[in-house]
Amino acid sequence: MSSEEALGSALSHWFSFNSWWLLLPFVMLLVVAAFIVAFVLLLYMISPLISPKPLKLNGAHVVVTGGSSGIGKCIAMECYKHGAFITLVARDEHKLVQAKKEVEKCAINDKQVCISLVCLYIFKCTYAQEKLGPVDMLVNCAGTSISGKFEEVEVDRFKKMMEVNYLGSVYPTRAVITTMKERRMGRIMFVSSQAGLIGLFGYTAYSPSKFALRGLAEALQMEMKPYNIYVTVAYPPDTDTPGFAEENKTKPLETKLISETAGVCQPEQVAKVVVKDAVQGNFSSSFGPDGYMLSALTCGMSPVTSITEGLQQIVTMGLFRTIALFYLGSFDSIVRRCMIQREQSKAADKRE
Ligand SMILES: NC(=O)C1=CN([C@@H]2O[C@H](COP(=O)(O)OP(=O)(O)OC[C@H]3O[C@@H](n4cnc5c(N)ncnc54)[C@H](OP(=O)(O)O)[C@@H]3O)[C@@H](O)[C@H]2O)C=CC1
Ligand SMILES: CCCCCCCCCCCCCCCC(=O)[C@@H](N)CO
Secondary structure (H helix, E strand, O other), X not given: OOHHHHHHHHHHHHOOHHHHHHXXXXXXXXXXXHHHHHHHHHHHHHHHHOOOOOOOOOXXXXXXXXXOOHHHHHHHHHHXXXXXXEEEEEOOHHHHHHHHHHHHOXXXXXXXXXXXXXXXXXXXXXXXXXXXXXXXXXXXXXXXXXXXXXXXXXXHHHHHHHHHHHHHHHHHHHHHHHHHHHHOOEEEEEEOOHHHOOOOOOEOOHHHHHHHHHHHHHHHHHHHHHHOEEEEEEEOOEEOOHHHHHHHOOOOHHHHHHHHOOOEEOHHHHHHHHHHHHHHOOOEEEXXXXXXXXXXXXXXXXXXOOHHHHHHHHHHHHHHHHHHHHHHHHHHHHHHHHHHHHHHHXXXXXXX
């Protein structure tokens, strides 16, 4: 037999029906291994997408900082309408008394209680817990805004923004978190802003304090998830509140025109949406079509709480970025037009 013939017969023997049987266990092993790998990968992908169990607001104790006015007051009223017990926290006692009355009007049963606390950073948690039991949901809504051109905003205002909007949310959260961890349940809400997702003309002091809340919320959520505590960040657009009216007195024209893109909404509507999202344990809570696009576009590495949310982000990302480029173009042109107008009116003043 020549060597070629020998090779031929060896090969034909190798490929004969009988010898395939020898390979079968290996093939099966490979298939099983592939299934296991696919299953593990799927588990990894699905596990962050599993939705949390909704919180029962009926009988729950909800603490709202900044609960004496605007969005905070409406959040308190919305929770009261669902049977919650409320602690309102703010500095001005007069406003608090007024707000407490309004909240109490929303009662759905006669067991409900609403108490108010005059304090801010050092939130008297023990007192509130003695009165109404452990805190089930904390809403960090106390905050304020400063707008103006970067070089015209005094340096200590930048500090004030971080103190009120950022640290003003850290301290109350610190006060409630240990008990929440022990009880393995709870909700923490941070009220940021659309200006906490996009930096806008006039908000060099305000925006960073709202961006900071997102960082805090992401880190905190990763720590708290195994304890069944869910964090929500709300990103409302301009909302018709006393705080907003105050802000408008000194807001640069550019900031007004750019913010108008997303419109002005009512605090009651915002409250409804954010309370629903917090109850469901959604990480981000947005309002209106612009808000939805903005939060999907800026999802980054933030947690997801449902399969639909994850899929929507995957599918819409490119489209929303395309739309965003048009928005950015229009914001640039607003800024340019305002600058030219200012220069022209300055020149006219000089001529006179
Ligand atoms: N209105 C809007 O257009 C938008 C608002 N937001 C955010 O929502 C939150 C609530 O806003 P809004 O309802 O408009 O505000 P309001 O000014 O109407 O209410 C603010 C609340 O926070 C309390 N507060 C605590 N500390 C301060 C402080 N240093 N300065 C001012 N108020 C303080 C106030 O009570 P007291 O003064 O007695 O302490 C009050 O209860 C804020 O964090 C704001 O940044 C986000 C997006 C849009
Ligand atoms: C696909 C991409 C869509 C992009 C849409 C962009 C819309 C930007 C509008 C920003 C509005 C900011 C309002 C801030 C309100 C606020 O925090 C203060 N009023 C507080 O008092």
